[in-house]
Amino acid sequence: MISSSVPYIGHILGLLKYGTRYYRRISAKCKFPIYTLPTLNGKIYVVTSVDLVNAVNRNSKTLAFNPFIAQLGKRITGHDEATSKVVQHNLNGESGPGYVTEIHDGTVSTLSPGASLESMTRAMLAEASSYLQSLKPGEQINLFAWTKQMVTLCSTRAIYGPCNPFSQGENGLVDAFWDFDQDLNKLIIDIWPNITAPKGNRARTKLGMAFQKYFSTYDPKTSESAAMIQARHSTNTLYGLTPWNQGRLEVGVLLGILANTIPAIFYMLIHVLSDPDLLRDIRAELQATSIELSPDGQTRVLNVMTMREKCTLLHSTFQETLRIHALGSSVRYVREDILLADQYLLKKGNVVQMPMAVMHSDPSAWGPNVHEFEARRFLKTSASTKDSKTAYRPFGGGASLCPGRHFVTLEAMALVAVFVLRFDVVPVDRYGTNRGTWRIPEQKQESMATNVFPLEEDVRVEIREREGSEGVEWGFEMK
Numbered sequence: 001m002i003s004s005s006v007p008y009i010g011h012i013l014g015l016l017k018y019g020t021r022y023y024r025r026i027s028a029k030c031k032f033p034i035y036t037l038p039t040l041n042g043k044i045y046v047v048t049s050v051d052l053v054n055a056v057n058r059n060s061k062t063l064a065f066n067p068f069i070a071q072l073g074k075r076i077t078g079h080d081e082a083t084s085k086v087v088q089h090n091l092n093g094e095s096g097p098g099y100v101t102e103i104h105d106g107t108v109s110t111l112s113p114g115a116s117l118e119s120m121t122r123a124m125l126a127e128a129s130s131y132l133q134s135l136k137p138g139e140q141i142n143l144f145a146w147t148k149q150m151v152t153l154c155s156t157r158a159i160y161g162p163c164n165p166f167s168q169g170e171n172g173l174v175d176a177f178w179d180f181d182q183d184l185n186k187l188i189i190d191i192w193p194n195i196t197a198p199k200g201n202r203a204r205t206k207l208g209m210a211f212q213k214y215f216s217t218y219d220p221k222t223s224e225s226a227a228m229i230q231a232r233h234s235t236n237t238l239y240g241l242t243p244w245n246q247g248r249l250e251v252g253v254l255l256g257i258l259a260n261t262i263p264a265i266f267y268m269l270i271h272v273l274s275d276p277d278l279l280r281d282i283r284a285e286l287q288a289t290s291i292e293l294s295p296d297g298q299t300r301v302l303n304v305m306t307m308r309e310k311c312t313l314l315h316s317t318f319q320e321t322l323r324i325h326a327l328g329s330s331v332r333y334v335r336e337d338i339l340l341a342d343q344y345l346l347k348k349g350n351v352v353q354m355p356m357a358v359m360h361s362d363p364s365a366w367g368p369n370v371h372e373f374e375a376r377r378f379l380k381t382s383a384s385t386k387d388s389k390t391a392y393r394p395f396g397g398g399a400s401l402c403p404g405r406h407f408v409t410l411e412a413m414a415l416v417a418v419f420v421l422r423f424d425v426v427p428v429d430r431y432g433t434n435r436g437t438w439r440i441p442e443q444k445q446e447s448m449a450t451n452v453f454p455l456e457e458d459v460r461v462e463i464r465e466r467e468g469s470e471g472v473e474w475g476f477e478m479k
């Protein structure tokens, strides 16, 4: 167990100082499989070789993810000391169950393929149907701002049910989430957050209070919330967490649900919209495999499970989006001295980083066109090396591999599918004039707790009715 947070602040400042661009620069110059960077009070071991990533994954008890959940989690959500003790107790499952291991097991089992994942996806799609209905041809929108609203409403409806705070019409909750996300690094440093990160701190309080209210009247039987939230609520209740702390902890969960998902869906959408050949091929693939027409020809139904199985180009496009745009790092804490791969001594108390930005831009895994967006890269028929499987790390790996990956894959594929089937989209400039050229916006400097960083500048577009889809209704099916 980590007895003090003092060692962490040194490492945290180190993690903030180094980062995507730094790791990329160093890795381009030196080809060591692992190298060491100093921090105020120890070292960061940066792993860049695929074989060593596998070795880290195999040693998840010694090179552990959970200490970061506990330490960063407290700084991110600002829950109280009593809750912190509950979280830290038996953190790595050393002696039977503990809060974090129970939450982890509940999350993994409820987000695995099966009935609960399907019912979450169904709820998400129902929300998407009505949201897309509100988009009118001729309208001009900021694409990222629009994606934020749509994905937040769809995801939180699927996960928390109809009473989720984002659907309650409370003003500015979506903006509050992004203010919080924007100030994450400052909140993580955690020195007088009300002074050093006032906007993020206020936003965190607002979100926390909204979820406190949600949990104060929460009834698992009537909430229509996903099994994941029912499992979390049951563990929170078992460990005696107050609604205030449950609200605070949920702000951290929102990061998992939204912070990577929204930029990922935005980038997937813009890559597809901006490439006429890709757009044509994805539409054709969907049409050929996953769309059924009602007998009167007025309702087109997207069969989501068939799409997941048969739309390999759409899936490959999602994977490539994450290869190019997931740039964060998996972080592990060294709990005991360990000789990694029988060669590299990692000393207790230090930190291991596995930067996605380095793995995802390694030409030995991905080939000479590593820096290009190649939507077909992950198609089974394309050449892919053994290394690329391990080098692909948008969802992390080993014992802490992201449990939300199945949901977000279905969500991204389905939302992009219905959007491109339904609308034509053209980029416009800020005066609303048709510009005709697309630009893929740069991503902002990273945050320590997320992996797909949001964009620098939004992209304005005009929505047009797709030829042949005038007056057509769209629906989803989960066969």
Ligand code: HEM
Pocket: 065, 104, 107, 111, 256, 257, 258, 260, 261, 264, 326, 329, 330, 331, 393, 394, 395, 396, 397, 398, 399, 400, 401, 402, 403, 404, 405, 407, 408, 451, 452
């Ligand atoms: C594109 C979207 C997403 C990306 C890129 C992503 C990425 C990640 C990464 C890198 C980790 C840490 C894994 C590691 O270091 O080994 C993680 C953990 C986690 N993610 Fe995701 N994630 C996404 C979406 C989601 C969604 C939609 C959910 C929930 C519905 C979710 C829930 C979680 C949880 C609960 C953990 C902690 C796992 C643990 O305690 O072991 N994620 N995610």
